[in-house]
Amino acid sequence: MPETADEWIADLESHGYTRLDEWKGMRAGARVRHIGQRYAEASDRGTANVVAILRNSGSSWERDYESPDVEIVVERDKAGPTTWANYHTVLVEIQEPIQA
Numbered sequence: 001m002p003e004t005a006d007e008w009i010a011d012l013e014s015h016g017y018t019r020l021d022e023w024k025g026m027r028a029g030a031r032v033r034h035i036g037q038r039y040a041e042a043s044d045r046g047t048a049n050v051v052a053i054l055r056n057s058g059s060s061w062e063r064d065y066e067s068p069d070v071e072i073v074v075e076r077d078k079a080g081p082t083t084w085a086n087y088h089t090v091l092v093e094i095q096e097p098i099q100a
């Protein structure tokens with residue numbers, strides 16, 4: 001199993017994925033959370049940063065499910081790098097407190 005974000009990216013690329021600059025408002029550096037992380041801090045601040053976005057156009061997934069095959073490589077705050085499917089990744093818009 002890959003141990004670094006670069007290794008995750010290389011693994012995906014070796015399976016036909018290519019990099020995207022953006023996916024539905026997500027770009028490298030964006031704060032995100034996994035859809036299963038529903039606690040307040042995850043929703044407010046996110047739990048990971050996007051490292052890269054990759055798509056496998058024409059994959060069997062795209063053909064079978066008629067849905068884009070997009071993987072998001074993330075660097076999690078407390079657990080290191082991994083990939084999340086695009087439908088498991090939620091973009092977090094960090095709301096800064098209002099300064100009086």
